[in-house]
Amino acid sequence: MSEEIYNKLAQAVIDGEPEDAEELARQALEQGADPLACINQGLMKGIAKVGELFSSGEYFLPELIIGADAMKAALDVLEPALMGDQRRDVVGRVVLGTVEGDLHEIGKTLVGTMLTANGFQVTDIGVDKKPSEFIAAIQEADADIVGASALLTTTMLQQEKLIEALKEAGLRDKVKVMVGGAPVTEGFAKDIGADGYAEDAISAVDMAFRLIDAPA
């Protein structure tokens, strides 16, 4: 019985059906299924499969993103139902956002989706975010990594400001900093004191695994 609902949840993620995933999550709880098992044996298996299909070239970006949306829709139902000290297994916790003054969303969203598909817990705070907003999210999520995106030569300077703000808040040693975006280079990342830079969403996942010292 439980096995069946886990498989259905996984399939809703693979098929990219957020409405179905949400409905299945409700049904699971009504039937008394363990929410943590629904996440680990249902959603996580589904999103891992989506990541695999994307890496092999069978899935394109929309399938990847909608798969992650389906997972998120179900998580929104299941996570509040976790009991006591139950927490879902994650590889690491990441806060992602686009820096202040920059409204570009897609690159950061893709990175978040790929990280999610690889077992990370991702808190996406959106676009045009001040360092203080990043810091609040890092503290709330107890994040291991923060990722800051910038698509303009004028806004990439904000990535450095974020690093300075992390130092001031006493968080710089606690959290690894990844930067990315079209004008950002490895050299720039090094110059501003970031820990990692990735050219695209797929290499961002490898970088995240390296930064938290976990096997990819």
Add this chain to the structure above:
Amino acid sequence: MSIEHPPIEPIKTARQLNFLDEKQLDNLQEATLSILENVGVQFPSEKALAVFAEHGADVNQESQIVKIPRELVLKAVSSVPRYPTLGARDPGFDLPMQDGVAYFTNDGCGHNVIDSVTGEIRPSTKADVGMMARINDYLSSMAFSWTMVSAQDCGVTSPLHELVVTWQNNLKHYQSVTLMGESQCRYAVEMATALRGGTEDVRRRPPISLIVCTIAPLVQDKEAIEGALVLAEAGIPTVIMSMPTLGTTAPATYAGALAVGDAEVISATVLLQLASPGAPVFHSILHAWADPRTAAYVGYPLDSRVRYAPVEMAHHWGMPALGGAFGTESPELDSWQSAAEVAMDPLMVALAGAEIVTGIGLRDTYTLLYPEAIILDDDLYHQARYALMDLEVDPETLAVEVIENVGPGGHFLSQKHTRKHMRTAMVRGVTHQLDSMGKYRDPVDYAREKVTWILENHHPEPLPGDVQSEIDRILNAAEKELNA
């Protein structure tokens, strides 16, 4: 047996580009009528002269020059079918001529090949003809097949060998560029009849046709024209092609060169219609330029503005047209010249409304074959095809609801509509292929791989056993007679 057979994808467009207005077209036609009536065209063929004499043309037996009264010209040309059908080995590939549809084929007829093993230039062979016929058969840009190179290892019967090896490797219509003379054409008709199983089917769905070249200025080739008479009698289409060169074999002005070329095409057309009224005939003028110091043939000067005007002239006569595209003068496979000279051709010739178009895939002015060149030219063809393709504007493609869902800001990647359409929204050509690192590949490497892949994987249905034996018998008979 074989992988799935790609369909033919002709260039379709509802748009039309006019190089000439009605008055200019009338003036050109008037010039042709005047040339035919007052200057005449030489027909070095007793058969042709007899046909003209019988129908009241002014025939000078000594000079073999025929002057044709305008009434006779107009009456004869009026029996040319405007929308004939080119039949194929496979009925699914029959080509009904129609407005707004341009059927393309490969170039011809080359005589040199860059050997794929040695990389050296060598004379073309029957095996090369078969190889290119097979590649043609696979490509959706190829609506029919031309003799791409000549079978120089087959002696005087090479045109018949080319026909046979093409049929063995290709299910589409075959337009020979090399058949010459009455005897060869009779054997070709016999082979077509063997393929179809009867003369009526040959007439209804002719599986072959022939390019018949004139000799500028104002001369017909005896062998070509007598072969054409044989085919016309069997209902097999011919394309009368003139190639006037500005300054040497024609006046050094565009209009004058077109008039000379047109007079040659129309005089041969009149002959075929007088002999076999209603025989399908296509009109074609591929004019060129002569270098003013060396007289060297130049196909692609900067100003080639009337390159596709002959298509309109054909239509003004009520005839279908063959347009010539591609055929760069560059001997290089992938130089700037080899791509830039021809890049606009497929777009322009399709917009001009040519029913059939040659010639994709040769270099060095129609003479040199790199097998992979056809893949590069095919890419230019498809660019033109997409450029002229109808745009779908309907509720599904307008996607207003989806735009509403996303609203200002955000992105469309998480929309199911995007998931449905994004896979096909962007089409990659040979210049957009990516390697495993996501970087652009060298198009030539990709083209070579594609040629290898086609040759390894695409194997068209062989001819039925009884047809093959009958064709072999005819070929043997031809060998005996023509080699004697």
